[in-house]
Amino acid sequence: MGGKGIRIEGLKKRYGSGDTAVDALKGVDMQVAPGEVVGLIGPSGSGKSTLLKCLGAVIDPTAGRMTLGDEVIYDDGWKVRDLRALRRDKIGFVFQAPYLIPFLDVTDNVALLPMLAGVANAEARSSALELLTALDVQHRARAMPSRLSGGEQQRVAIARGLVNRPPVILADEPTAPLDSERAMTVIRILDDMARKYETAIIVVTHDEKIIPTFRRVYHIRDGVTHEEAGEGRPFDGTG
Amino acid sequence: MISLAGRDIVHAWGKFVFTGIGLGLLIGVTLVMAGVYRGMVDDGRALLDNSGAELWVVQRGTLGPYAESSSLYDDTYRAIRAMPGVAKAANVTYLTMQVRDSRSDVRAMVVGIAPGGPGATPGWPPYLVAGRHITRSHYEAVADVASGLRLGDRLAIRRNSYTVVGLTRRMVSSSGDPMVFIPLKDAQEAQFLKDNDALWQSRRRTGANPAFDRPGVPGLLDAVNAAQSTNAFVNAVLVTLEPGRDPDEVAAAIRRWRRLTVYTRPQMESILVGKLIATSAKQIGMFLVILAIVSAAIVAFIIYTLTMDKIREIAVLKLIGTRDRTIAGMILQQALALGVIGFVVGKITATFSAPMFPKYVLLVPFDSVVGFFAVLVICVVASIAAIRMALRVDPAEAIGG
Known part of the structure; x- marks a missing residue:
């Protein structure tokens, strides 16, 4: 995919109508380049999750424009017919908890996405193993998720988010359940993967430890984003 | 594409096997009940066959x-x-x-x-x-x-x-x-x-009747008594x-x-099957309906519970782009697998337990085939609630907030 990462212009989301209507997003503007990891921070109720759901094509925005790579996917209405296929092929997700499928082993958890897209099993598993190797969890390839540590599970979840080589990955509090060291490791991995696979990564976080590692940060408050330059500290937390 | 249902069954095999055994015992009882009915019909036919008759002349x-x-x-x-x-x-x-x-x-x-x-x-x-x-x-x-x-x-x-x-x-x-x-x-x-007392009482009553004990008709009383005891x-x-x-x-x-009244073989068979065992057949039919409903309820409950346990996984699957039919297929396959396990257990149970019943239990292959497809239909129907619930799961549930 490559190209221009993700660009959001004037994105709005209104819940309800009439007197009870709530404007969760009031015109969000964001741009994340391929290979870049940006932070999205804000207090509870500021609209982070709503923004993430809009970006993830899980809920319908009310207005605005979203461009993924070279393709306009939303312009006051979805321009893509099959939102499932959009999510499957062009958007990667990393959740607060890994949410691995408990009845699939590590390889198949990662390989499931390309399989759903119609890729042959062997080819999908090969792609999965390549990513697991890149994330240094290849030695647990045949293990079931319940046998993995929290850090290993999160790496597998990252591999799953990357396996279809999406132009954008949405990471929702990916370090929340981890200690500082493991949180830094996860952010470093995301940064490495973003560079390696030319993927734009948006990390929604409250985690004070990792916020300084972003080079750019979007603050969201009352449904509006404000861009700030981040500190871009090293991932070992010493900066 | 890997079989999600198969993997889940292998992963949670204990739950499936033990539920399948429980369901199987129920199916086994159902097959035996059908076998009891078949046995009754066969008993009736055996009775007619073994009599060697082609016509029955009766009162x-x-x-x-x-x-x-x-x-x-x-x-x-x-x-x-x-x-x-x-x-x-x-x-x-x-x-x-x-x-x-x-x-x-x-x-x-x-x-x-x-x-x-x-x-x-x-x-x-x-x-x-x-x-x-x-x-x-x-x-x-x-x-x-x-x-x-x-x-x-x-x-x-x-x-x-x-x-x-x-x-x-x-x-x-x-x-x-x-x-x-x-x-x-x-x-x-x-x-x-009659027993001796009854004979004695009968003869006493006959002897006391002056119509049978006429002085001018010797031997009449003896003849009447003899007629009454033959x-x-x-x-x-x-x-x-x-x-x-x-x-x-x-x-x-x-x-x-x-x-006189005369019955041919088909008429006699219809009397035995249509009248003599008709009530029993209805009774067994009622049991079969109840057992089918109970089986469906059990499968529905188990599949619904298993699906409830996977709500988060289903939300994730939907979020990452899994089609509804893949998720519905997974649930349906699990229900069918449960039915197949149950049927195999039930068939084995019925086969080995049938000879132990005091009455003849006839297990015919046709009933097994019908039973197998009935179990599959029951499983399909029973999985509808779980599938409806799974398809209503919002993929947004996988995203916090």
């Missing part, structure tokens, strides 16, 4: 001799034997009672058979598995092995004792009771034989036909000229 206006009582004079068979198209005609009596031997008693249908032999006289057991046929006029018996009697056993029928000289198999009444064959005269006596009735006349004769035509002739 006029009755559904005898199996579904209703029927009495005919024991010389009726002579007139019937003379009818055109009739090859053989023989008297027969049926009496269901408790037959006692030295060890215990058993419920049996005592059949009185006319003198003759197997094949030559309708009503005789067509084959033996041990011993010999009845050769004496009195006090010998041939018993079905299901009665538990053995060769040489002495059994009591009313006040007389009989020696078991032969054993036969699959000779049962329409209700599955084993048959005991004894000579016709003995059976006629057994049907009406039985000149049988329950039916079994008829075989000359080769090539139409049973309906011969039956019509007997009805017309002898003014």
